[in-house]
Amino acid sequence: MALAACVALAALTPGVGGAEQRAAAIDRTHHVVGPATAVPTRFATALIATEDSRFYSHPGIDVLSAGRTAVAALIGSVDQGGATLEQQLAKQLYYGGQDGGVTAKAGQATLAVKLDAGYSKRQVLQMYAAVVYFGDGFYGLDAASHGYFGVSPDHLTWGQAALLAGLVQAPSAYDPVNHPSLAASRRSHVLNRLVATGHLSAADAAAAAVAPLHLVAGNNGA
8 A cells, every 4th residue: 555655646746857947947936046056065064964964865755854753743742854855845846835734745755756866966955055045035045145144155154054054944033134043043053963963073163153154134244
């Protein structure tokens, strides 16, 4: 029955051959242009450490993370996530950014596997960075990097990259312009994840956590 359900879902969900065109179309609706090159290392590393630490080893869905989320739901605990970057991308490209119910989530998971099979991890990251919302009207990494900090994505500091990576989960809640304390807390969480995954030393993370962000959005200069 499980196999039959998987086959049915695969048949009911669209092909992903036009995913890059969909991402480009979403960009056009927001009057922005997605990054034309690979996503810069600092942002990509911070994003993966926080949102999908097994990104490079799973096939679009992370069984371990999904299982943890299911157990949390059964015992009435807080949802700990579980959606891979491919699943999040599928939600943006094919579901208008809406979570939906169980059927929609199953469809997103199926599309995530298709995206992983049809595109390289680099391409998935590039599409994701092009369409994700960072708050304050900034769609896509390029717009967010310039909008918040006045720099291109490849010039982001670790602290700036960590802040942007943290925003994708809840861009309004962690908005550094209107909620600087929450944004700082979220940035520290991302930096701690970078330490936990071996990409930053504790000393470097601590330094990045207190370094000025040089925000240009909101003109507060933090």
